[in-house]
Amino acid sequence: MTRGRPIAFSPDQATSAAMQVFWARGYDSASTRDLLDAMQISRSSLYQAYGNKEQLFLEAMRRYRDNLLVRLAKRSEAAPSALAFIEGLFLDTAAEAGSERAALGCLIFNSAGELGQREGLAAEEARRSLDAITALFQQVIVAAQRQGDIDAQRDSKALATYLTMGMAGLRTLLKSTQDRAATQAAATMFLASLR
Amino acid sequence: MTRGRPIAFSPDQATSAAMQVFWARGYDSASTRDLLDAMQISRSSLYQAYGNKEQLFLEAMRRYRDNLLVRLAKRSEAAPSALAFIEGLFLDTAAEAGSERAALGCLIFNSAGELGQREGLAAEEARRSLDAITALFQQVIVAAQRQGDIDAQRDSKALATYLTMGMAGLRTLLKSTQDRAATQAAATMFLASLR
DNA sequence: CCGATTCTGGACTGATCAATCCATATTACA
DNA sequence: TGTAATATGGATTGATCAGTCCAGAATCGG
Numbered sequence: 001m002t003r004g005r006p007i008a009f010s011p012d013q014a015t016s017a018a019m020q021v022f023w024a025r026g027y028d029s030a031s032t033r034d035l036l037d038a039m040q041i042s043r044s045s046l047y048q049a050y051g052n053k054e055q056l057f058l059e060a061m062r063r064y065r066d067n068l069l070v071r072l073a074k075r076s077e078a079a080p081s082a083l084a085f086i087e088g089l090f091l092d093t094a095a096e097a098g099s100e101r102a103a104l105g106c107l108i109f110n111s112a113g114e115l116g117q118r119e120g121l122a123a124e125e126a127r128r129s130l131d132a133i134t135a136l137f138q139q140v141i142v143a144a145q146r147q148g149d150i151d152a153q154r155d156s157k158a159l160a161t162y163l164t165m166g167m168a169g170l171r172t173l174l175k176s177t178q179d180r181a182a183t184q185a186a187a188t189m190f191l192a193s194l195r
Numbered sequence: 196m197t198r199g200r201p202i203a204f205s206p207d208q209a210t211s212a213a214m215q216v217f218w219a220r221g222y223d224s225a226s227t228r229d230l231l232d233a234m235q236i237s238r239s240s241l242y243q244a245y246g247n248k249e250q251l252f253l254e255a256m257r258r259y260r261d262n263l264l265v266r267l268a269k270r271s272e273a274a275p276s277a278l279a280f281i282e283g284l285f286l287d288t289a290a291e292a293g294s295e296r297a298a299l300g301c302l303i304f305n306s307a308g309e310l311g312q313r314e315g316l317a318a319e320e321a322r323r324s325l326d327a328i329t330a331l332f333q334q335v336i337v338a339a340q341r342q343g344d345i346d347a348q349r350d351s352k353a354l355a356t357y358l359t360m361g362m363a364g365l366r367t368l369l370k371s372t373q374d375r376a377a378t379q380a381a382a383t384m385f386l387a388s389l390r
Numbered sequence: 391c392c393g394a395t396t397c398t399g400g401a402c403t404g405a406t407c408a409a410t411c412c413a414t415a416t417t418a419c420a
Numbered sequence: 421t422g423t424a425a426t427a428t429g430g431a432t433t434g435a436t437c438a439g440t441c442c443a444g445a446a447t448c449g450g
Contacts, residue, residue, distance in 0.1 A: 004396025005446040026309070029223055032438060043439085044398050053438065103312035109367060113308040114221070116370040117298035127371045158380035161368070165381045169364025172304060173356070175311040176322045185353035186360045193384045199426025200416040227408060238409085239428050248408065395448075400441100407436070415428070420421100 011049060014039040019060035023107040026114050027057055027122055057122050064107045065129045069136060082144035086137075086163065087191050093170055094187035097180035108133060109171045130164065137163040150194060159194070166190045206244060209234040214255035218302045221309050222252055222317055252317050259302045260324045264331060277339035281332075281358065282386050288365055289382035292375035303328060304366045325359065332358040345389060354389070361385045 017038040021030045032053060036043055050056040072089070079085035096102040111126035138160035145152040150159070170190075173183055212233040216225045227248060231238055245251040267284070274280035291297040306321035333355035340347040345354070365385075368378055 003394070003448045005398080005448085007397065008446090026223075028221075031436075033436080042398050043400075044441090047439070048397065105308075105311065110308065112371045113300075113305065113367055116300065130371050155380060158377050158384070161372075161374070161377040162381040162384045165364035165368045165378075165385070166360070167364070168367035169360035169362070172308055172363035172367065173360045176307045176325050177356075179356070182353050182356040183360075185350060186357040189353070189357045189388045190360070190385075193388045198418050198424065200418090200428080202427065203416090226406075228406085237427090237429050239411090239430085242409070243427065392450085393448100394450105396446085398445075399443095402442100403438105403440075405437075405439105407434100409435105410433075411431090413429095413431105415426100417426080418424090420423085 007045070007049070009039070009041045009045065014041055014049070015056075015059050015063050018056050019064050019107070022057055022060050023064070023104060023110070026110060028114065054120065054122050058125050061107065061111065061122075061125045061129060065132055068106075068108070069132065072136060076140060081147055081149060082140045083147070083149035083194065086140060086144070086194065090166065090170065090187045090191055091184065093167070093174070094184045095180065097174055097183040098178040102174035105171045105175050106167075109168050112168070113172075133167070134160045134164045144194075162193070202240070202244070204234070204236045204240065209236055209244070210251075210254050210258050213251050214259050214302070217252055217255050218259070218299060218305070222306060223309065249315065249317050253320050256302065256306065256317075256320045256324060260327055263301075263303070264327065267331060271335060276342055276344060277335045278342070278344035278389065281335060281339070281389065285361065285365065285382045285386055286379065288362070288369070289379045290375065292369055292378040293373040297369035300366050300370055301362075304363050307363070308367075328362070329355045329359045339389075357388070 017040070018035050021034050021038045025034060030053075032043070032046070035053070035056065036046060039046065041049075046056065050059060075089070076082065076085045079088060108126065108129040111122070112130045115123035115126045117123070138156050141150060141156045141159045141163070144150040145154070145156065166187075170183070170187060173186070177183060212235070213230050216229050216233045220229060225248075227238070227241070230248070230251065231241060234241065236244075241251065245254060270284070271277065271280045274283060303321065303324040306317070307325045310318035310321045312318070333351050336345060336351045336354045336358070339345040340349070340351065361382075365378070365382060368381070372378060
């Protein structure tokens with residue numbers, strides 16, 4: 001079916017490399033030069049395969065989001081309970097304080113902050129991703145309510161928003177403080193409201 | 196004493212105008228063209244008066260921070276109690292959901308997110324400003340403890356970090372959601388941990 | 391092996407970036 | 421009024437930006 005010269009790079013690997021660049025540098029600050037170097041492809045190939053920088057970002061963002069959701073789902077399954085999953089997630093994230101990983105933050109929260117209410121596909125995708133995180137949190141909250149760890153009378157949507165807010169705050173904190181003790185204490189206080 | 200032609204613009208007003216631009220567009224994305232237009236001065240005047248874009252940002256950031264701290268201090272004095280001040284601050288901020296003001300965010304949290312652990316004076320100033328917010332929160336916490344509204348045994352530094360985390364999360368949330376009810380509910384849950 | 395098809399390296403484009411520079415304007419002081 | 425000092429407008433610089441283009445390379449079906 002397909003005729004002509006086949007592409008000489010793995011689109012999967014290229015998208016992942018681009019994702020790393022957007023993650024570390026942000027949407028605006030990631031130059032096509034940075035992206036090309038990381039993806040190890042030529043300029044022509046990038047524009048041939050993705051169209052433009054914005055489309056590449058959309059792909060990278062979806063990749064990140066899908067990876068994240070799968071990873072969280074697995075972690076959730078492995079956890080002894082839905083509430084334990086949430087608590088572990090926040091405490092482990094807080095424990096990253098001072099590490100290189102903490103400085104990177106999360107591509108979704110980074111992008112939500114950078115692109116905010118801007119117009120355009122990139123900003124929309126960032127909002128969509130944030131909504132996806134809230135939706136996942138809501139599922140977990142409902143599960144915790146079924147398991148009797150969280151009062152079933154409480155509004156699961158509001159609780160999910162609370163978790164998204166907490167993770168966003170934690171991520172921002174991790175970006176500029178090295179104080180692990182204070183960060184972990186803050187995360188612990190945050191979780192107290194769930195019980 | 197001073198000889199030669201006097202400057203034809205108000206440095207105060209110019210710095211404030213620059214502050215608005217950095218606030219709305221972020222550090223990297225604020226071009227000198229944007230700044231010049233808003234400040235209503237010529238390129239020469241900018242470089243004469245501030246040296247470069249980074250120094251201008253430092254001035255703008257200090258201005259923003261000083262304004263904010265003064266405003267918060269006044270608001271704190273006017274509040275019936277330290278705890279009421281904190282609660283009012285968070286609830287009023289949450290109530291901004293969907294407004295243009297909410298989309299702007301806070302220059303300090305915006306910059307902390309954008310500049311993160313980057314090197315350079317701009318990033319350092321952003322971290323300093325975040326620390327200043329935490330320091331102010333800590334003062335208020337201590338006051339609330341004296342007033343008997345918060346258990347005096349609790350670590351005021353950790354509580355202050357908790358508040359900074361909460362405000363950072365709230366600001367991120369406000370940037371990408373229009374859902375005021377969920378945002379306000381999340382803020383209310385957040386405050387519950389203080390009591 | 392040939393022609394059609396697709397991919398790729400890298401030169402190129404025009405826009406924009408932060409910053410510099412210089413001629414001119416405007417003031418203070420003598 | 422003249423001179424030193426400082427400010428200003430705007431042209432200019434060289435780097436970098438996202439994106440285009442084209443010549444050549446690679447692979448296909450026949």
